Amino acid sequence: MTNFTKEYRFNMIPLARLRQLTISNCSINDLQKIFTEASQLQSLNIHLYSISQNVKSFPTLSRLTRLILKIDNKNNPLFTTNVLSMNTMELFLWKLPRLRHFVFSGKVHIDVANGQRWEILAIDLVTFHFNFQLEIDRINDILESFCTPFWLENKRWFVAYKDHRLFSVPYFADTIASFPFYPPVHSTAPDDRFFFQHIKHIQLPEVPTVDLHFFTHIETLELRLHVSIWIEEQVNLSRS
Numbered sequence: 001m002t003n004f005t006k007e008y009r010f011n012m013i014p015l016a017r018l019r020q021l022t023i024s025n026c027s028i029n030d031l032q033k034i035f036t037e038a039s040q041l042q043s044l045n046i047h048l049y050s051i052s053q054n055v056k057s058f059p060t061l062s063r064l065t066r067l068i069l070k071i072d073n074k075n076n077p078l079f080t081t082n083v084l085s086m087n088t089m090e091l092f093l094w095k096l097p098r099l100r101h102f103v104f105s106g107k108v109h110i111d112v113a114n115g116q117r118w119e120i121l122a123i124d125l126v127t128f129h130f131n132f133q134l135e136i137d138r139i140n141d142i143l144e145s146f147c148t149p150f151w152l153e154n155k156r157w158f159v160a161y162k163d164h165r166l167f168s169v170p171y172f173a174d175t176i177a178s179f180p181f182y183p184p185v186h187s188t189a190p191d192d193r194f195f196f197q198h199i200k201h202i203q204l205p206e207v208p209t210v211d212l213h214f215f216t217h218i219e220t221l222e223l224r225l226h227v228s229i230w231i232e233e234q235v236n237l238s239r240s
Contacts (some may be wrong), residue, residue: 011197014039015034015037015038016038016039016040017040018040018041019039019040019042020041020042020043020044021034021043021044021046022044022045022046022081023045023047024046024047025049026046026047026049027048027049027103028054028055029205031036031046031048031051031055031058032054032057032058034046034061035058035059035060035061035095036058036059038064039063040063040180041060041061041064042063042064042065043064043065043066043067044064044066044068044069045067045068045069046067046069046070047071047072048069048070048071048106049071049072050071050082050084051071051084051092052082053087053088053091055092056091056094058092059095060095060096060097061095061096062098063098064096064098064099065098065100066099066100066102067099067101067102067103068103069102069103069104069106070104070105070106071105071106071107072082072106082218083107083109083207084106084107084108084109084112085108085112085115086109086111086112087111089112089121090121099124100124100126100127101120101125101128102125102128102129102130103128103129103130104129104130104131105131105133105172106131106132106133106212107133107134107231108132108133108134112132112134113132113134113136113142114142115142115145115146115147115148115150115159116145116148119148120131120149123156124184127159128155128168129165129168129171129172130166130168131165131166131167132165132166133164133165134164134165134166135164136161136164141187142161142234143161143186143187143188146154146159146188147188151161151188155239158170158187158189158190158194159188160186160187160188160189160195161186161187162185162186169188169194169202170189170194170195170197171199173194173195173198174195174198174199175198175199175201175214176199176200176201176202176203177201177203177217179198179203179204179205183195196214196215197215197216197217198217199217199218200217200218200219200220201218201219201220201221202215202218202221202223203222204221204222204223
């Protein structure tokens with residue numbers, strides 16, 4: 001596997017025989033070069049500044065099966081307006097006909113939060129985890145589009161909305177909790193266990209005055225109070 005950072009001259013690296021590639025601080029021109037020259041690529045982990053409809057002219061990357069894509073356009077002078085749309089997302093993913101595993105994180109346009117359009121785009125995906133950064137006013141309408149049999153029964157992919165993020169549950173759910181901990185109010189998950197069982201780090205600033213769920217996957221316990229028998233009742237220390 002090859003790793004690149006901006007210190008490397010991208011055009012000095014032969015891409016034709018690569019199978020796996022990780023690259024940070026990537027431009028749309030770098031991405032086009034990858035699609036053009038890395039025809040044997042099977043796995044791509046990439047951090048982009050932005051992505052545009054220029055991907056329509058990209059060749060197909062026919063062997064790629066796994067993609068981790070993060071878009072951080074804060075360094076882009078157009079980041080307030082140049083936000084990834086669903087049309088661009090579709091144009092991009094159509095260039096990856098064998099994609100089966102997709103992880104995405106980044107700021108997106110509101111039209112990306114459309115479960116019905118994703119049903120068509122993600123039908124062949126085995127795993128799909130996303131962290132859409134956006135502001136949503138009518139969250140119930142958005143969540144309804146992710147409540148079809150495709151999402152809840154066929155794929156069993158659940159989503160939640162919290163702190164301006166629409167994200168996959170439990171993949172992008174919180175792993176650190178400070179009491180009192182409240183799971184997202186807006187979610188398609190069957191119950192709150194998806195959130196409590198994903199917590200790996202608990203911070204206890206004071207003795208809780210209400211009953212708490214039983215956390216089963218704690219790896220780090222941060223105490224800011226006197227240790228008492230309460231801990232044994234609420235936290236499974238045998239896994240810590």
